[in-house]
Amino acid sequence: MDTPELNDYRAHLLDALDDQPRRAAEERPGFLQVLVNHERVGSLNCTQPNPTFAYTTKDRSIQHLEIRSESGVLLGGCVAPEAGQRSLRLPVGKGSLILNIQNHFDGGSLQLRYEVAPGWWSHVVSAIGLPTGTASTAAPIVPVWTMATTFAQVVLAVGVVALLAERVPNWLGSEDRAHQLEEELAARQSTQDQIDQVHRQLAQLVEAQSTAMAVSRAEQDRIAQLNTLVDTVAHTQQKLSSQVVAVQEDLKTVKTDVAQEVQTGMRVAVSAVEADRDMVRQDLQSIKSVNETLIKQVALLESRNRELHARLALTSLEVAKANAAAPKPTVVAKNDPPKDTPVPTAVPTAVPVSDALREADRQAFMFWVAFQDGTTEKSIEDLVQEINGIKKGPMKSGWYSVEVNLPNPEPPDRFLESVKRAKIVKSVVTSKAMPPAQ
Amino acid sequence: MLFVGEFATMTSKMPDGKAMRDGQIFSARLNNVVTTEREFDELVTKSLPELLDRATSQTKRFLRETNQWGDDITHEKLALRWGYELVERFVVFGRTEVPCRPFFLLDSLIAKSFSQPDPLCYHKELLTPVGRFLDGLASRAVVSRDALIALFYHFYGFSQAHVVKLLGFGQAESQRVYKNFERWRQSGWQRTMNETGLTGSEIEVLEEELRTRPDHLNNEVDRLMPVLQSHYRKSEPEHYPCLSEQKWGQLFHDDYGHDYRVWHLAFCRDCFLEVADRRQAELSSGSKPQVNLHIHPLKKGGVLALFGGDRGGRQHGHTRAQRLSRTSA
Numbered sequence: 001m002d003t004p005e006l007n008d009y010r011a012h013l014l015d016a017l018d019d020q021p022r023r024a025a026e027e028r029p030g031f032l033q034v035l036v037n038h039e040r041v042g043s044l045n046c047t048q049p050n051p052t053f054a055y056t057t058k059d060r061s062i063q064h065l066e067i068r069s070e071s072g073v074l075l076g077g078c079v080a081p082e083a084g085q086r087s088l089r090l091p092v093g094k095g096s097l098i099l100n101i102q103n104h105f106d107g108g109s110l111q112l113r114y115e116v117a118p119g120w121w122s123h124v125v126s127a128i129g130l131p132t133g134t135a136s137t138a139a140p141i142v143p144v145w146t147m148a149t150t151f152a153q154v155v156l157a158v159g160v161v162a163l164l165a166e167r168v169p170n171w172l173g174s175e176d177r178a179h180q181l182e183e184e185l186a187a188r189q190s191t192q193d194q195i196d197q198v199h200r201q202l203a204q205l206v207e208a209q210s211t212a213m214a215v216s217r218a219e220q221d222r223i224a225q226l227n228t229l230v231d232t233v234a235h236t237q238q239k240l241s242s243q244v245v246a247v248q249e250d251l252k253t254v255k256t257d258v259a260q261e262v263q264t265g266m267r268v269a270v271s272a273v274e275a276d277r278d279m280v281r282q283d284l285q286s287i288k289s290v291n292e293t294l295i296k297q298v299a300l301l302e303s304r305n306r307e308l309h310a311r312l313a314l315t316s317l318e319v320a321k322a323n324a325a326a327p328k329p330t331v332v333a334k335n336d337p338p339k340d341t342p343v344p345t346a347v348p349t350a351v352p353v354s355d356a357l358r359e360a361d362r363q364a365f366m367f368w369v370a371f372q373d374g375t376t377e378k379s380i381e382d383l384v385q386e387i388n389g390i391k392k393g394p395m396k397s398g399w400y401s402v403e404v405n406l407p408n409p410e411p412p413d414r415f416l417e418s419v420k421r422a423k424i425v426k427s428v429v430t431s432k433a434m435p436p437a438q
Numbered sequence: 439m440l441f442v443g444e445f446a447t448m449t450s451k452m453p454d455g456k457a458m459r460d461g462q463i464f465s466a467r468l469n470n471v472v473t474t475e476r477e478f479d480e481l482v483t484k485s486l487p488e489l490l491d492r493a494t495s496q497t498k499r500f501l502r503e504t505n506q507w508g509d510d511i512t513h514e515k516l517a518l519r520w521g522y523e524l525v526e527r528f529v530v531f532g533r534t535e536v537p538c539r540p541f542f543l544l545d546s547l548i549a550k551s552f553s554q555p556d557p558l559c560y561h562k563e564l565l566t567p568v569g570r571f572l573d574g575l576a577s578r579a580v581v582s583r584d585a586l587i588a589l590f591y592h593f594y595g596f597s598q599a600h601v602v603k604l605l606g607f608g609q610a611e612s613q614r615v616y617k618n619f620e621r622w623r624q625s626g627w628q629r630t631m632n633e634t635g636l637t638g639s640e641i642e643v644l645e646e647e648l649r650t651r652p653d654h655l656n657n658e659v660d661r662l663m664p665v666l667q668s669h670y671r672k673s674e675p676e677h678y679p680c681l682s683e684q685k686w687g688q689l690f691h692d693d694y695g696h697d698y699r700v701w702h703l704a705f706c707r708d709c710f711l712e713v714a715d716r717r718q719a720e721l722s723s724g725s726k727p728q729v730n731l732h733i734h735p736l737k738k739g740g741v742l743a744l745f746g747g748d749r750g751g752r753q754h755g756h757t758r759a760q761r762l763s764r765t766s767a
Contacts, residue, residue, distance in 0.1 A: 006514050009635045010490070013522040016633060017486050020526060021479075031614075033583065038554070039672065040580065040701070063550065066527070070614075071621050072582025074526055078534045079547070088534055 020074070027069040029093035029114065035066040035077075036110065046095070046114045053112040061103040062110050067092065080108070309411070365406050366392065367416060368399045370426045379424050387419060399429075468540045475533045481540060482529055489528065489544060494521030496548045501560070512565045515635035520558065522633065524548050559669040561662075567640045568647075568658055571733070574634030576670045579704060584626045587618040588735060589704045593659070594714075595730035603720050604713070605699045606690050619736065627735045644733050652731075660729045663707050671705040678702055680709050686716065 029046040034053055037060065044053040055062075066077040067090065076090035080101040090097045095116040102109050371380060380400065384391055389404040406415055412430070420428050468485055472478045482489065497517040501507040528544045535543055551557055564573045575592055578585040590596035596604065598619045602612045631641065648655050678698055681689065686709070689695050703710045707729070714727035 003511060005637065006511055006518070009515055010518055012632050013518060014486050014490060016629075017490065017522065017525055017529065018483070020529060024530075031583075033581070035581065038580075043697070064527075064531075066530075066581075068581050070583045070618070071626060072578060072585065074530050074581075077527065077531050079531055079550075090534070 023073050024075050027071075027073050027075060027093065029069075029075075029095060029097075031070045032075070032092070032097075032114070033068045033070065033072075034110075034112065035064075035068060036062050037064050038066070044112055044114060046093075046116075051114040054110065056107070056109040058107040060107065061105065062101050062108040063103075065099065065101065065110065067097060067112075313411075364403050365412055365415070366401060366403045367412075367419075367428055367430045368401050369419065369428045370398050371400070371424050372426045375424045383419075383422055383424060387415075465541075469542075471537050471539055473537045475536055478532055478536050478538075478540070482532065485540070486525070489525045489540075490518075490521055492521075492541070492544060493524040493528075493548060494518050496545070496552075497521050497524070500552050501558075506558075506560050508565075512570070515570075516558075516560075516565070519633065519635060524551060556669065556672075559666065561665050563662060564666065567636065567644055568655065568731075569662055570634055570636060571641075571644060572659065572662055572666050574630055574636065576666050576705070577634075578626075578630045580670055582626065583700075584618040584622040585630060586700060586704050587615055588622045588627070591619075591736050592732050593663070593707075593729060594710070594727055595732055597736055600721060604717060605696070605703070606693070606717075606720070607696065611696060623735045623737070641733060648731060648733060656729050656731055659731045660707075663729065667705050667707060671702075680706060683712060683716065686713050690717070 032044040032046060033040055034042050034044060034055065036055060036057065041055050041057075042053060044051050061082050062080050063082065064077065064079060067075045069075055075092050076097060078086065078088055078090075078099070078101075080086040080103055083103050083105050085103070086099075086101040088099050090099065092114070095114055098113045098115060100111045384402060387402075387404055389402040392401040392403050404415070406412065416428050416430065419425060465485075465488055467481055468488065472481060494517045497520040498507065498513075501513065501517060507513055524547060525544070528547050531547065532538065532540065532543055559573055559577065561569070563569050575585060575589060579589050587601060590601045590604070598616050601607075602615055605611075605615075607615065644655075678701060680702070689699070690713075699713075703713055711727055714721065718726075
């Protein structure tokens with residue numbers, strides 16, 4: 001976007017930036033505002049004697065420091081490292097601002113001190129070589145031209161003093177000499193008093209200094225103790241660290257062993273389970289083959305049974321025919337059996353044959369019967385007794401297996417028909433392989 | 439890269455070819471190491487347009503990336519203003535950082551500034567003329583005590599004497615307040631308006647609206663003040679929270695925390711109204727204080743009637759000027 005208004009604004013801001021050093025130079029260092037991290041934290045009044053300012057922050061380090069005049073002009077500032085120290089001397093007005101920043105990661109402290117530039121008299125005094133109070137704080141580097149000016153000033157001052165020394169006695173009359181002497185004596189006395197006072201102050205200072213030295217020694221002792229303590233703590237910490245490392249290695253070894261053992265156990269268990277599974281499979285196969293053999297045998301037995309039934313029927317028919325052909329043979333045979341007839345030999349054998357047939361008829365006949373819903377166990381027991389049967393095994397899927405000895409040579413179908421006619425019977429089957437599905 | 443593109447665009451907008459060539463030369467030099475303070479000062483003085491453009495484009499990028507950018511002149515001015523403030527710091531701080539590469543140093547300063555929590559006072563409603571006026575005043579008051587003292591007048595219509603009474607100042611501090619008002623009147627207000635980017639016509643429009651619809655404008659100021667003050671109040675030391683009524687009373691009774699009074703009351707409407715209400719006896723006023731916008735600084739010797747009870751158009755219109763009693767020229 002390029003509009004005249006925007007260009008004007010930009011040009012104005014550039015002018016303001018260009019003008020900034022001049023404005024800063026024009027500012028008199030009176031009341032300085034201190035801004036830390038763009039926040040105003042206090043002020044420094046440079047018109048007071050020995051102006052200093054201290055600030056401590058505990059939650060954030062001092063990253064930006066700005067020194068502004070009361071009207072907001074930026075006079076100086078710096079960026080400080082997040083942790084560490086930064087010391088600077090910033091020229092402000094005719095003096096200089098000495099700043100010292102000490103940062104930690106969780107806070108920092110700031111110290112500011114304003115030093116007024118030494119005046120021409122200080123230069124004279126320093127050029128002469130007299131000690132001054134501000135000599136230690138003055139700027140260490142003095143340019144050559146400044147030294148020349150100072151020297152000229154000293155020469156001028158010496159000349160003026162010499163002239164005065166020559167002229168003053170002429171100005172004053174001899175009658176004033178006595179008065180001058182008195183004043184001189186009073187001045188000496190006053191000076192002596194001041195010297196005594198200075199001595200006393202010096203003595204006090206010496207005393208204070210000795211006290212401070214004692215305190216300092218005590219502090220040094222404490223620091224030494226603290227250092228020892230810190231060393232001990234560091235040593236203990238190292239030991240702890242090594243122990244922690246050893247324990248960690250042990251833990252790693254134990255973990256590896258446990259994992260190996262678990263894997264071995266798992267392998268053994270899996271192989272055992274597989275072996276068991278094979279055995280069970282083999283058992284199942286053998287049971288299956290046995291079952292098939294049994295089924296075949298049952299089928300064979302059934303066919304034989306049918307054959308026997310057919311023979312029984314045939315035999316019964318022959319016996320009936322034989323009985324019809326020889327009337328009352330049993331009476332004759334019992335009382336006086338005929339000796340010449342060939343037939344009687346057959347009669348005595350007729351009774352055992354009949355008995356044998358009956359015995360054959362009494363062979364077990366098994367069938368399955370289902371009862372109506374709600375039939376009681378007692379009714380079932382009564383029916384089984386009525387047909388002279390025996391229940392074989394428990395009920396399976398609603399079917400009872402019953403074994404009976406058929407009382408006469410009537411075919412099983414007739415017997416089953418008679419059973420079916422019972423009210424409580426629902427269904428009857430003769431499959432002998434296994435109970436029929438319902 | 440967005441930055442390079444914008445920077446190139448801005449540089450090519452230089453009015454003549456020579457300036458553009460010079461800009462390219464300085465651009466190359468700004469990437470090199472500067473070894474002495476003198477060299478730094480010379481280079482920076484000649485490269486101010488490039489430095490401003492670089493800082494402005496980075497500010498734009500920040501605004502875009504935080505979805506705060508709009509393609510209009512207001513946003514362009516906002517970016518320029520922030521770029522200006524960044525370069526101003528760079529010019530002063532950079533002297534203490536030599537040897538350095540000026541562009542790198544500027545970039546690091548900008549990055550550090552934008553990585554602070556909530557670095558810009560950005561609110562859409564502060565982009566209106568009245569919003570920008572308030573923002574400019576408050577932004578300046580953070581770094582200038584003159585602007586800070588003047589806030590009492592611009593926001594509430596408090597004159598020098600009333601500020602002194604409200605804050606309970608003694609003789610020495612009263613003199614400072616008067617000095618603050620004087621400097622603000624002479625140059626501070628105009629410089630602030632210029633640096634905020636408010637044109638003369640925009641200020642006239644504001645004046646006109648204040649004359650015709652004072653209640654509307656004052657209500658608008660009343661609504662925007664919390665947004666503005668909550669942002670700039672962070673410039674106070676963190677141990678300067680809002681005080682209870684009882685503690686305010688104790689502070690005035692025991693006569694301490696003068697700095698606290700100035701800073702907090704200028705930047706906290708609620709506490710200001712509470713304290714002003716409490717100190718009505720000292721202020722010799724019968725009505726409650728309220729927001730009373732003033733665009734221009736108080737003229738020399740002008741004394742306002744305190745706490746105008748009715749803020750209606752009549753009092754803010756032509757009659758408002760008549761209520762100023764001229765005690766001096």
